[in-house]
């Protein structure tokens with residue numbers, strides 16, 4: 001298995017980096033090499049991975065973790081199962097174009113913020129310019145009430161009206177942020193029913 005996914009949205013604060021961390025961690029937990037490409041100069045993805053790497057209980061996963069900052073050269077192993085996760089900056093700049101070109105699939109997180117879904121046509125157009133078909137791009141929605149995946153109706157109607165493909169409807173769960181910030185596994189202490197949509201997204205991506 002060798003897959004690559006770019007996580008893109010022009011809007012910041014919509015869950016791109018969180019999703020990148022979760023997918024990378026899922027790969028590591030399954031013994032899959034995670035090549036983690038952070039194209040955002042803020043480097044929150046790399047920083048989150050360093051929190052994860054800093055905990056003793058995560059040591060056993062580290063030989064499969066390959067972090068790569070914006071100025072690094074990516075070293076992708078020739079064999080074994082590999083997931084390349086590319087976290088993009090909140091802008092449609094050259095780095096994002098590079099990320100979209102590198103990836104097989106593009107995920108666009110969308111939160112309760114209406115500005116996370118307005119003007120997505122530009123993202124789709126750019127993805128097409130990067131050689132991607134409409135089928136390679138999916139939204140990932142994130143709910144807004146603790147534990148819930150429901151979206152505000154303004155966002156839901158935008159998605160329905162435009163027939164955007166939705167890869168997953170994820171719940172918002174405040175413990176995820178706490179876990180990531182402390183280097184614990186993202187799902188630590190979170191009930192299975194809240195974790196399942198994340199697992200299913202990972203499984204679909206890597207199938």
Ligand SMILES: Nc1ncnc2c1ncn2[C@@H]1O[C@H](COP(=O)(O)OP(=O)(O)O)[C@@H](O)[C@H]1O
Nearest residue numbers: 012013014015016017018171172173174176177
């Ligand atoms: N599923 C989620 N549940 C709870 N909080 C989330 C979830 N996804 C993202 N967040 C929170 O939303 C904020 C923005 O997320 P982040 O991943 O940094 O967005 P971006 O990379 O798009 O700027 C952070 O505080 C993060 O912890």
Ligand SMILES: [Mg+2]
Nearest residue numbers: 016017040044
């Ligand atoms: Mg980010």
